[in-house]
Amino acid sequence: MIWDIPALLNTAGFTQNQLYENNVAGHFNYRWEDIAAALGMGNLPAESYYLGRFLIFDDQGDKQKLIELITMEAHSLAETNDWQLENVSLEQLALLACEELKVMSVCGYCNGLGFNRTGEDCNPCLGYGWKGYTEKEKYQFIGVNGKSWYRRWQLRYTDILNYLGGAAYHLREHLEQQLC
Numbered sequence: 386m387i388w389d390i391p392a393l394l395n396t397a398g399f400t401q402n403q404l405y406e407n408n409v410a411g412h413f414n415y416r417w418e419d420i421a422a423a424l425g426m427g428n429l430p431a432e433s434y435y436l437g438r439f440l441i442f443d444d445q446g447d448k449q450k451l452i453e454l455i456t457m458e459a460h461s462l463a464e465t466n467d468w469q470l471e472n473v474s475l476e477q478l479a480l481l482a483c484e485e486l487k488v489m490s491v492c493g494y495c496n497g498l499g500f501n502r503t504g505e506d507c508n509p510c511l512g513y514g515w516k517g518y519t520e521k522e523k524y525q526f527i528g529v530n531g532k533s534w535y536r537r538w539q540l541r542y543t544d545i546l547n548y549l550g551g552a553a554y555h556l557r558e559h560l561e562q563q564l565c
């Protein structure tokens with residue numbers, strides 16, 4: 386699921402070579418009104434809808450909605466998997482994911498796949514398929530130390546990204562269907 390994020394960013398024009406100018410994905414060959422209308426059509430899951438609006442229109446209200454949805458998912462993951470939260474706010478973890486989406490660029494070495502030609506994890510992007518924050522930036526953002534990050538939170542954050550990857554998959558499919 387996580388690989389759907391660079392795929393979506395590629396679709397939206399967030400590639401390394403084509404970084405959008407003003408933090409807005411302006412590389413769709415469609416009018417923004419058409420994209421906005423396409424997002425509102427059919428049965429797009431809420432997280433995909435707000436992810437799309439946040440990525441494409443960079444709207445603060447949509448970002449807030451997306452953070453709420455991710456936070457809910459994080460609470461549900463925490464309950465299911467019995468996470469010890471230490472002092473971490475799950476909303477801050479959700480915010481981290483949103484902020485990282487905005488600085489992500491698709492890895493030019495593996496083109497977002499996360500692995501190289503021999504099937505091993507891509508070195509430059511550590512298998513993520515994109516470049517975003519460093520591990521240190523991430524654990525400082527949620528207020529834990531490196532030890533706690535690598536032992537617990539890194540994997541939990543991957544769960545959050547997988548959730549967003551699922552949303553990205555539906556969003557990409559939806560836009561391709563509606564806009565073709």
Ligand SMILES: [Zn+2]
Nearest residue numbers: 492495507510
């Ligand atoms: Zn890579």
